[in-house]
Amino acid sequence: MLVAPLLLLLAADVPPASANVLRRVGGFARRQTTSLARDLRVAFGGVLPRSEAQHVIYCKNSAGSLAGSASGSAAPSGNSSGSGSGSSSGRSGSTTKKASTATATGTGSAAGATATSAWHLTQSYAGSNFFDGWDFWSTSDPTHGAVDYVDYTDGTAAGLVEVNSAGNAVMRVEMTPTVASVRKSIRITTQASFTGGLVIMDSVHMPTGCATWPAFWSNGPNWPTGGEIDIVEGVNDYTNNQATIHTAPGCTLASDDPAALGAAASAVTGGTDCAAATSGNAGCGMRSPSDVSFGAAFNGNGGGVYAMQWNSNGISVFFFPRQSVPLDIDAGAPQPNTWGLPMAHWPATDCDPWKYFYTHVAIFDTTLCGDWAGSAWGSSGIPGQEQSCAARTGFSTCEAFVQAQGAAFSEAYWEVKSVKFYNATSL
Secondary structure, three states, X not given: OOOHHHHHHHHOOOOHHHHHHHHHHXXXXXXXXXXXXXXXXXXXXXXXXXXXXXXXXXXOOOOOOOOEOOOOOOOOOOEEEOOOOOOEOOOOOOEEEOOOOOXXXXXXXXXXXXXXXXXXXXXXXXXXXXXXXXXXXXXXXXOOEXXXXXXXXXXXXXXXXXXXXXXXXXXXXXXXXXXOOOEEEOEEEEOOEEEOEEEXXXXXXXXXXXXXXXXXXXXXXXXXXXXXXXXXXXXXOOOOOEEEEEEOOOOEOOOOOHHHHOOOOOEEEOOXXXXXXXXXXXXXXXXXXXXXXXXXXXXXXXXXXXXXXXXXXXXXXXXXXXXXOOHHHHOOOOOHHHOOOOOEEEEOOOOOOOOOOOOEEEEEEEEEEHHHHHOOOOOOOEOOEOOOHHHXXXXXXXXXXXHHOHHHHOOOEEEEEEEEEEEEXXX
């Protein structure tokens, strides 16, 4: 069974046409290797070497906060690394490692900056080995959602995790017709961490529909001290993405006018105080002006690309609909200075990006109901949510809908082409 990681490593460079057979073999080997590795860890404890993956336990978009012992350097390294370490106390949590062939240099390859881009590829998750290098969260949802997050083995067995025939990573929500309480779902976290740089996520489908609350985001240690950057997030039937930062006290916006901040956003949401403790954890959000940037509209348009740039000028989030993805991104030679105004921008002038954000890991998750989707169940007026989910479904509570309507979650899945991390010699 110990040859499975080698099979995965070899499969990473196999052309898609030849990868189908290897994917089946690799899938079996991964499942066996994951189980064996877990058993060996339990049996031998500290005797076996451990990767230095960061494990962050944190309460996302909840009024509560968590204390912890995780620490990180605020140095503007701009590097992806597998060395971020830390733990936190408070709400208990655990993660299960997916058997990994990824290292600090990633599953992708890059000889360095190209002639047209100063950005170096440091980490790439794509194709048949997309899930290598991610930890699967397998404990209760810190945002109080009606979900049971399952690990890779259980998720695969339940049909919730796969790399499909198009080579895209798929993460679903359980569709059993009725459940007594919660539905199985997936939440994954990169084992490698990063401080500064450029993160580019290409997705063709995201979860949508009443009760859903999907997000693609990054988070630092000892939340909110290490900061949080919500790149893609929304609930229920929303069609316009909301990007948000949550920080320790001291990070603010100079204005609630997106144009004055250098952003194309249609609105600043949550106010100008970005601190979780003093903003009721609303943070500083910015709503996309594009009605195809989230949910069913995003999916119907073939998806698109999100990019988050973190440098000495601040933090920016860009969105490109499928038909408007810059050629430099497709070529693997990104040139953010040619992309125009970002969808969202938090300037460094009033929020030092190296003080309030460091040692982040990237996360995908889909929860149901919880602190946001549940509380917005009876609300309307947000783009895409002209009618409340309570009125549209006939269920008075989000949780009752989740328990009774399994078929309603046929669109509650992520389908991701790739996630790539870049850094530059000067940030």
